[in-house]
Amino acid sequence: MSEYIDATQLRKALTVLKPDNMPFELRILMKPKGTLSGYFNDIDVAIEALSKQNLRNANVFFTLNDLKDGVADRLQKDKIIVPENTTSDQDIQGYSWLLVDFDPVRAAGISSTNAQIEIAKTKANTVLHFLSKQGFEKPVVAMSGNGMHLLYRIKISTTCASDIENCLKAIDMLFSDDDVKIDTSTYNPSRICKMYGTLAQKGSGTEERPHRMSYLVSVPDTVKITDIAYVRKVADMLPKKEAPQAYNNYNPRQFDVVEWMQKHGIRYTEKAGNDYTKYILDNCPFDNNHKAPDSMITVGKSGAIGFKCLHNSCQHREWKDVRLLFEPDAYDASEDDERINAGWRRHKLHNRDKEIIYEDFEEEVPEVPMFLTANAILAMPNETEDYIRSGIDGIDNRMRGLKKGAVSVLSGLRGGSKSTLLTGIALAAVEDGHNVITYSGELTSKNFMKWMYLQAAGKNHTKQSKEWSNYYYVEPETKKKIADWLGDKFLLYNNDYGNNFMKLLGRLKTQIAEHKTDLLILDNLMTLDIHELDRDQWTQQKIFIQTLCQLAKKTVTHIIFVAHPRKSGGFLRLQDVSGTNDLVNAVDNAFIVHRNNNDFKKLSKDMFQWKDDNPVYKGTNIIEIAKDRDTGFQDIFIPLWYEQESKRLRNSEAEMVSYGWDDNDGWMNAADDFDLIPF
Ligand SMILES: [Zn+2]
Numbered sequence: 001m002s003e004y005i006d007a008t009q010l011r012k013a014l015t016v017l018k019p020d021n022m023p024f025e026l027r028i029l030m031k032p033k034g035t036l037s038g039y040f041n042d043i044d045v046a047i048e049a050l051s052k053q054n055l056r057n058a059n060v061f062f063t064l065n066d067l068k069d070g071v072a073d074r075l076q077k078d079k080i081i082v083p084e085n086t087t088s089d090q091d092i093q094g095y096s097w098l099l100v101d102f103d104p105v106r107a108a109g110i111s112s113t114n115a116q117i118e119i120a121k122t123k124a125n126t127v128l129h130f131l132s133k134q135g136f137e138k139p140v141v142a143m144s145g146n147g148m149h150l151l152y153r154i155k156i157s158t159t160c161a162s163d164i165e166n167c168l169k170a171i172d173m174l175f176s177d178d179d180v181k182i183d184t185s186t187y188n189p190s191r192i193c194k195m196y197g198t199l200a201q202k203g204s205g206t207e208e209r210p211h212r213m214s215y216l217v218s219v220p221d222t223v224k225i226t227d228i229a230y231v232r233k234v235a236d237m238l239p240k241k242e243a244p245q246a247y248n249n250y251n252p253r254q255f256d257v258v259e260w261m262q263k264h265g266i267r268y269t270e271k272a273g274n275d276y277t278k279y280i281l282d283n284c285p286f287d288n289n290h291k292a293p294d295s296m297i298t299v300g301k302s303g304a305i306g307f308k309c310l311h312n313s314c315q316h317r318e319w320k321d322v323r324l325l326f327e328p329d330a331y332d333a334s335e336d337d338e339r340i341n342a343g344w345r346r347h348k349l350h351n352r353d354k355e356i357i358y359e360d361f362e363e364e365v366p367e368v369p370m371f372l373t374a375n376a377i378l379a380m381p382n383e384t385e386d387y388i389r390s391g392i393d394g395i396d397n398r399m400r401g402l403k404k405g406a407v408s409v410l411s412g413l414r415g416g417s418k419s420t421l422l423t424g425i426a427l428a429a430v431e432d433g434h435n436v437i438t439y440s441g442e443l444t445s446k447n448f449m450k451w452m453y454l455q456a457a458g459k460n461h462t463k464q465s466k467e468w469s470n471y472y473y474v475e476p477e478t479k480k481k482i483a484d485w486l487g488d489k490f491l492l493y494n495n496d497y498g499n500n501f502m503k504l505l506g507r508l509k510t511q512i513a514e515h516k517t518d519l520l521i522l523d524n525l526m527t528l529d530i531h532e533l534d535r536d537q538w539t540q541q542k543i544f545i546q547t548l549c550q551l552a553k554k555t556v557t558h559i560i561f562v563a564h565p566r567k568s569g570g571f572l573r574l575q576d577v578s579g580t581n582d583l584v585n586a587v588d589n590a591f592i593v594h595r596n597n598n599d600f601k602k603l604s605k606d607m608f609q610w611k612d613d614n615p616v617y618k619g620t621n622i623i624e625i626a627k628d629r630d631t632g633f634q635d636i637f638i639p640l641w642y643e644q645e646s647k648r649l650r651n652s653e654a655e656m657v658s659y660g661w662d663d664n665d666g667w668m669n670a671a672d673d674f675d676l677i678p679f
Contacts, residue, residue, distance in 0.1 A: 003199065004055035007047055009215045010197025014043045016140055016219050017062075017097065017151070017196075023072035025087045026050060026080065027192055030058040031201075037083035039072035049080045050198075059201055061192035064151075065158075066093040092189035094157050098164060098231065099193055100127060100139075100150040100171060101183040110203035111210060112146040116179070123180040124148035127171060130310065132460055135230045135656035138220035145200020145214040147180075149193070152226045158189045160228060166235035173238065173276050173298055174308060184274070229653035239276065239298045239306030239319070254303050261297070264326045268297070276300050284309045285322050297322065312658050388519050388558055391428025392421075392623060393651045394638030395591075399628050403588065404518060406629075407545070407552045408560040411577040412593035413569065417621055418562050419443075420647055421593055421640075422521050423455050425560070430489045431659050434518035437511060439493040439504065441527025448492060449479075451647060456482045456659055459645035472645050485661030491515060501530045505547060512555045520552075524562030542582040549586055571603030574626040574634075590627035596620055596639075608635075615639060621649055 018024050021041045026049075028036040036053065040046035050060065071091040076083050102124045104116035112120070128139065128150055142149040156164065165187040172182040186193075194200060196214045205211040261268060261279065268279040269292065279297045284290030286309065295309035297319065307319040323330045369376060387401035395401065402408060402425070412418045419440070426436045440448045453474040454462055461478050465471035474482075497507070508520065522528070525544070533543040552559045563583065565576045572592050577584055584590060594600050596619055604610055616622055619639025627634055640649040648657070 002051065002055065004058075004201075005047075005051055005199070006197045006213050006215065007051070008197070009213070010047055010050070010195070011043060012219075013142075013196035013216050014046065014062075016216065016223065017064075018043070022096075023067050025063040025067070025072075025192075026195060027061045027063075027086060028053060028055070028058050028080065029061065035083065035086065036080050037086050038076045038078070038080035039067075039074055040078060041072060042078070045078050049078070053080055055198065057201060060195040060198040062195045063087050063092075064095075064097045064099060064191050064193050065189050066096045067091055068093045087190045087192075089158070089189045092158055095154050095160075095164065095189065097193075098152040098154050098167070098226070099186045099191065100124075100131075100152070100168065101144070101186050102127070102148040102150075103181050103183055104147055105179055105181055111200065111205065111212070113209055117143075117147070119179045120147045123175060123177075123182075124150060127175050127182070130175075131171075131230075131234070133312070133656060133658060134234055135226075135459070135654055137224035137226045140219050140223065141217040142194075142196050143212070143215055143217055144194045144196075145212040146202060148217075153223045154228065154231065155225050156228050156231070161187060161189060163228060163232050163235050166238055167231045169275060170234050170237040173273060173278060174296075174310070176273065177271075177293070227653070230656075233652075233654035237306065237308055239300040239304035241302060241304040255305065257297060257299055257305060260323075266297075284311065284314060285325055286314050286317055287311065290314065312662075315658075386556065388429050388434055389432055390425045391431075391657070392425070392638065392640070392649075394623070394636070395625065398625065398633055398636065399589070399631060402519065402558040402560065403630065404556045404558050405553050406558055406588035407549050407586070408558070408589040408591060409577060409583065409587045410560055410562050410591045410593065411565050411572065413565060413572060413595070416593040416595050417642065417649060418593050419523055420451070420455070420642075421623065421649055422523055422560065422562070423452050424649055426490060426519065426521060427452070427456055427659060429519045430486060433489070435489050435491075435515050436519045436521065437491045437493065437508070437515065437517050438521040438523070439528075440523050441495070441499055442523070445492055445494065453479050453482055454645075454647045456486075456661065457646060458648065458657065458659075458662070459643055460656075461662070462645045464645070470644060472647075481661045482659075485659065488515070499527055499529050500532070501528045501544065502532060504528070505551070509551065509555075512551075512557055517555070517557050520557050520559045522548075522559065522561035524564065526564055538582070542586075545583050545586040569599065571600060571607065584627070587627070588629045589625070592624040592626050594622040594624060594637075596622055604637075618653075623649075 014024075018041075023039060023041040024046075026038050026040065026046060030036070038046070038049055040049070067087065068091055071087065074083070074085055075081070102120040104112045104120050106112060106116065124141070128141070131150075131152075132138070136152055140151040140153075142151060165184070168182065168184045168187055172184045176182050194214050196216050198214060199211050200214050201211045203209055257279070266285065267282040269282075271278045271280060277299050279299075280293045281295045281297065282292050284295035290309055290311045294311060295314065296307070298306040298308070300306070305319045307317060307322045309317055320331065386404040387399075388404065389396050389401045410418055410422065419442075422438070426438060429436050438448075443451075450473075454472060457474045457478055462472040462474055465473060491511070493504070493507075497503075511517070512520065525541075528544075530540045530544050533540040548559050548561065551557070563577050565572050567576055572594065574584055574590055574592070577590065577592075596617060600622070601617060604616070610616070616637045616639050620642040621640045623638045623640060625633050625636040625638070640651065641653050641655070642649055650657075
């Protein structure tokens with residue numbers, strides 16, 4: 001071996017990055033010029049061949065991605081020679097690594113200083129944390145000799161090169177600064193990368209700017225594949241083109257962001273990048289505590305505009321939301337989707353200081369006239385319009401969420417994830433500061449919390465069981481943090497007190513008043529003992545539902561309860577929800593959860609003449625708005641994506657929600673409790 005190779009590091013790197021005898025090319029670029037190349041699939045043969053070379057003034061690289069069959073059989077198979085051909089983009093079968101390269105800004109052809117390496121490390125930490133929050137798996141972290149590398153395992157076709165390119169461009173846009181640049185050119189399929197375990201020889205190698213050995217800094221226990229959906233999610237943070245008529249109906253012209261920011265008193269620092277200009281805002285428009293450089297408005301070369309704030313609470317905020325904040329009527333209200341989006345994004349927490357006055361649930365004599373004039377109606381106080389965000393975008397967008405004072409029924413076949421869905425709703429409510437009470441008739445409190453912890457934790461914070469591969473758990477420290485965050489906002493009824501409905505009702509009335517409950521979840525009707533309400537089963541249910549409706553109204557609480565369907569298979573419709581029609585008629589909203597299985601596909605196609613490419617079929621589960629009294633919506637199907645590690649039902653394939661227990665919105669400061677950060 002020589003001073004140019006660290007064989008241990010070299011072996012480690014190839015074992016991690018080229019597992020299972022994956023063939024790869026080693027390429028040596030010599031100074032002043034000259035290229036050598038060799039193809040290998042045996043790590044020992046590669047190290048042996050490399051150690052025979054004189055690597056003085058030479059830098060060694062390897063191909064990151066998957067070679068097509070036969071490419072490695074070129075002349076230089078198993079040896080390093082002057083090549084006829086080296087690997088080109090056409091030789092690559094697919095991407096196996098996404099390389100995020102942090103390069104300190106310095107003059108060409110020289111090595112970095114130690115101080116520059118430190119700055120690159122800090123930046124790599126930040127980006128690692130950011131990408132984890134987006135749902136990326138843990139990367140392999142490497143020191144290239146002059147900067148830092150994050151290597152994410154991916155399995156992506158070369159036809160998706162633009163997704164990788166745009167993902168890198170977005171990371172560059174968000175994080176590159178005057179000291180460190182994120183290389184946006186590492187997306188091409190045949191990209192070569194510094195061979196870790198070899199000496200980086202840039203410049204003359206002075207004391208201040210030394211040649212350094214490259215090496216793997218950290219390797220996760222299991223290198224998991226990051227799904228392309230997450231890559232696309234980050235790519236999607238690039239600015240987007242807006243329809244010109246939205247700017248100005250009379251004179252469609254390029255929207256002048258700078259003029260607009262000045263008009264609205266938004267202070268910024270301008271930074272010109274290669275593809276974009278970014279305006280780093282002194283303060284995030286949504287939260288003054290989010291200071292520069294955490295939020296920015298970005299403008300692409302084509303005039304496309306974007307907004308990104310790196311704080312958790314702003315993760316859904318886009319440019320449109322910024323604009324709407326200052327100009328509520330900026331967009332054409334006739335565009336339904338726009339209206340819907342704007343509606344939920346502007347969704348604010350309402351003042352929840354309310355006095356709940358309890359009376360008995362007897363028929364009351366209203367103190368208003370029986371027949372009303374228009375003026376009498378005008379004089380009546382407006383109905384309170386308080387909504388609880390459900391966390392399911394399709395519901396929050398269309399219905400503004402779950403209305404306080406209203407009652408919802410949720411039904412679905414076994415295995416359709418009804419309870420999972422309700423736990424998600426409870427977590428979203430707690431996240432927004434609401435108080436929640438849950439009755440769970442089928443689960444012990446420990447078991448109920450086991451699911452809740454998984455969902456609250458998210459896949460970054462769940463661990464896979466060593467014995468059973470599809471069993472996940474949450475570690476005690478994380479549970480404690482979640483329990484502290486839930487505090488007394490979330491209360492679970494203790495089943496030791498029994499399931500007699502009338503008794504439960506009495507306890508709920510008291511508890512709701514004391515707890516100022518906003519959301520009551522009853523899972524499920526069948527486990528509640530309602531026999532004493534009446535001898536007849538249908539009358540029992542009728543009284544049950546009437547009682548719930550009164551309770552919801554009086555206490556301005558949203559109540560959602562689960563009712564099982566009357567059938568055990570097929571395509572569930574509203575009339576299949578158990579109980580009399582009274583039940584479905586009495587509730588304000590009805591939701592049905594479906595599993596996206598063959599039955600669902602076949603029967604929904606028959607019923608609605610849907611095609612195979614209907615977006616509903618993309619999800620793993622579907623929630624249907626079967627009834628919404630306020631809007632009249634029905635037959636609205638919303639796809640959801642199940643995540644095995646966390647049992648979450650997500651709004652998109654790449655959704656990654658962080659609840660308040662995780663970071664208190666200080667994502668930058670969260671670095672210290674983030675166990676992945678290797679530096
Ligand atoms: Zn913000």
